[in-house]
Amino acid sequence: MEEGIAIRAENICKSFGEGDSYIEVIKNASFTIHKGELIALIAPSGGGKTTLLMMIGCVEEPSSGKIWLGDKQVFADKWLTRETRKIRREKIGFIFQAHYLIPFLNIIDNLTLLPQANKTDDKTARAKARELLKYFDIAEKEKAMPSQLSGGQNQRVAIARALVNEPQIILADEPTAALDMQRSVDVVKMLKQIALEQKVAIIMVTHDERMLPYCDRIMKIEDKTTIFEEQQLQKNSTHSD
Numbered sequence: 001m002e003e004g005i006a007i008r009a010e011n012i013c014k015s016f017g018e019g020d021s022y023i024e025v026i027k028n029a030s031f032t033i034h035k036g037e038l039i040a041l042i043a044p045s046g047g048g049k050t051t052l053l054m055m056i057g058c059v060e061e062p063s064s065g066k067i068w069l070g071d072k073q074v075f076a077d078k079w080l081t082r083e084t085r086k087i088r089r090e091k092i093g094f095i096f097q098a099h100y101l102i103p104f105l106n107i108i109d110n111l112t113l114l115p116q117a118n119k120t121d122d123k124t125a126r127a128k129a130r131e132l133l134k135y136f137d138i139a140e141k142e143k144a145m146p147s148q149l150s151g152g153q154n155q156r157v158a159i160a161r162a163l164v165n166e167p168q169i170i171l172a173d174e175p176t177a178a179l180d181m182q183r184s185v186d187v188v189k190m191l192k193q194i195a196l197e198q199k200v201a202i203i204m205v206t207h208d209e210r211m212l213p214y215c216d217r218i219m220k221i222e223d224k225t226t227i228f229e230e231q232q233l234q235k236n237s238t239h240s241d
């Protein structure tokens with residue numbers, strides 16, 4: 001497989017239920033996403049965005065198809081490993097619409113919880129967490145509780161948390177939905193910078209068209225399958241920031 005590829009999907013299908021409750025959500029989606037790319041994922045509500053992210057993130061099992069993460073094939077009509085949790089922890093960072101910080105842990109403990117679960121030693125995990133807090137300009141909040149931070153600050157912590165494990169892929173489900181325009185642009189620019197600097201592939205679900213010019217490509221779910229919007233490529237060339 002080509003070296004710069006972060007995610008490859010081939011003919012992924014996903015349906016839920018049986019009989020009267022049967023619903024086909026994704027049909028034959030095939031795409032390739034490269035390291036360093038920030039992809040916007042758009043579709044109407046109920047269009048399958050979260051379902052698609054969760055399949056790439058090894059959370060939701062596709063009905064059929066093939067998935068590679070980096071050079072490792074993880075799915076071929078079934079999971080190829082029993083350790084999907086391990087893959088998820090090692091390779092993938094998740095960011096959600098609400099920040100989902102743990103309310104009774106302070107900021108630094110929220111950041112180091114996952115690395116501890118991954119058996120990184122505490123000192124290394126804390127050093128990495130502090131470095132990220134500094135990068136996101138919230139170093140002085142390390143001992144604060146999530147309730148003492150603003151929405152934008154909490155979302156930056158949530159992004160920092162997704163990065164603590166140095167994932168190869170970040171899956172962000174409407175990370176800016178709770179933020180105002182300026183904060184949203186800040187977050188999206190930050191994601192682009194992370195993608196570039198750390199060679200991470202990022203898929204970001206968004207409903208906000210104003211965020212699209214900051215993304216490298218737009219992936220749409222249309223007629224249950226994924227297509228890339230060409231127009232954005234031209235539009236994007238005028239927005240290199």
Ligand SMILES: Nc1ncnc2c1ncn2[C@@H]1O[C@H](COP(=O)(O)OP(=O)(O)OP(=O)(O)O)[C@@H](O)[C@H]1O
Pocket residue numbers: 016017023025043044045046047048049050051052
């Ligand atoms: N576990 C499930 N069981 C049955 N149906 C499901 C399940 N999860 C999702 N669906 C259905 O799959 C379709 C796609 O849902 P999904 O959450 O992926 O949409 P979405 O594009 O993320 O929507 P939104 O923009 O509202 O978040 C919907 O019709 C939903 O009802």
Ligand SMILES: [Mg+2]
Pocket residue numbers: 049050051173
């Ligand atoms: Mg969704």
